[in-house]
Amino acid sequence: MKKYISFVLILVITTIFIAGCGSPKDKSVNSNKGEKFKVVTTTTMLADVAKHIGGDYVEVKGLMGPGVDPHLYKASAGDVTLMQKADMVVYNGLHLEGKMGEVFENLTGSGKLIVSVADGVNKEALMKSEDSANAYDPHIWFDVNIWKDAAVELTKGLKNLDKDHADEFDKNLKAYLAELDKLNEYIMQKTAELPEKSRVLITAHDAFNYFGKAYGFEVKGLQGISTASEAGTADVRELANFIVDREIKAVFIESSVPKKNIEALQEAVKAKGFDVKIGGELYSDSIGDAGTEAETYIGTFKSNIDTIVNALK
Known part of the structure; x- marks a missing residue:
């Protein structure tokens, strides 16, 4: 009888031990810790x-x-x-x-x-x-x-x-x-408001090539794809000639790139007897500030296309 009782006790203790050593829960909000x-x-x-x-x-x-x-x-x-x-x-x-x-x-x-x-x-x-x-x-x-x-x-x-x-x-x-x-x-609806000849987007750096390909814009950036490369005098002069020849209405600054290069481009165009305005600020490598209409990716893209179309009309 004593041996039987000892066996039962060992069995109960073992069961409790195994239950306590089960696989841990994940850290989702439904876990005991309530962590995300x-x-x-x-x-x-x-x-x-x-x-x-x-x-x-x-x-x-x-x-x-x-x-x-x-x-x-x-x-x-x-x-x-x-x-x-x-x-x-x-x-x-x-x-x-x-x-x-x-x-x-x-x-x-x-x-x-x-x-x-x-x-x-x-x-x-x-x-x-x-x-x-x-x-x-x-x-x-x-x-x-x-x-x-x-x-x-x-x-x-x-x-x-x-x-x-x-x-x-x-x-x-x-x-x-x-x-x-x-x-x-x-x-696409906003883009359709622009005649094809007006769909030319000039920005601080080459961030918008996918945009141009997807929505039918000719895109030119003053700097390369990476902002680590600086725009030279020849780049400014070449782009200024393009703007004058094509009579481009507006160029755009970017929220994550200093605007000094675009301002220099604007001055170079003016020196050639043509005025090009800064059509507004585009969000390129980040979305907008919290609390604004551009605080999400979708809001940012809507803000960009609105700015582009309104300036180039």
Whole structure:
């Protein structure tokens, strides 16, 4: 009888021990701790997409704020710590974050979940960089259809991170893609207000080539695809001649690029006896400030196309 009681006690203790050592819960909002997954993104565009699709299940932190140039951005010690503590890190890729490549390599080597949204884009849809024959233009968010692929790739990362809420992520993605389709229609309707000969977009740097290809604009930038390359006197003179010859009504400054070069271009045009106005400020490498109509990717794109069409009419 004593042996039987001892056996039962051992069995009960063992059962309790095994139950206590079960697999830990994830850190989603439904866990006992009530914590959300921490997602860190590089650009403001990616932070916006992550918030739309991640919803209530993620806490999103963007490293770069509105108006920050990702081409020149260097990660601080605090940024590196933030990424190390994150559950998932999302970046654009295609060398947009040109000075952060080593950081991403180190994070990947540590086994952390790292997502480059450009990996989800069909190579045939990518445009070659004019700065380097072996690279692609990284400004993929300026073609809404390509950006839809980027959103799908980000969603794959979230589903890998938090499998318990994969259905919710898919639902959010479906709704977001529908909003992007509406945005695409809006851009095409606004573009149709301009005669084809007026669809010439001149900006501070070559950020809008995908936009031009997708929506039928001839695009010229004073600087190259990366703002790390400076515009020279010959570049200003050549573009000034183009503006005078084509009688271009307006050129545009950018929110993340100093306007001094465009102002110099405007003066060079004036010296040739022709006036070209600055048609407004476009958002190129970031979305707008919080609290404005341009605080989201969709709002930013609407603001851009409105500014472009109104200035070139």
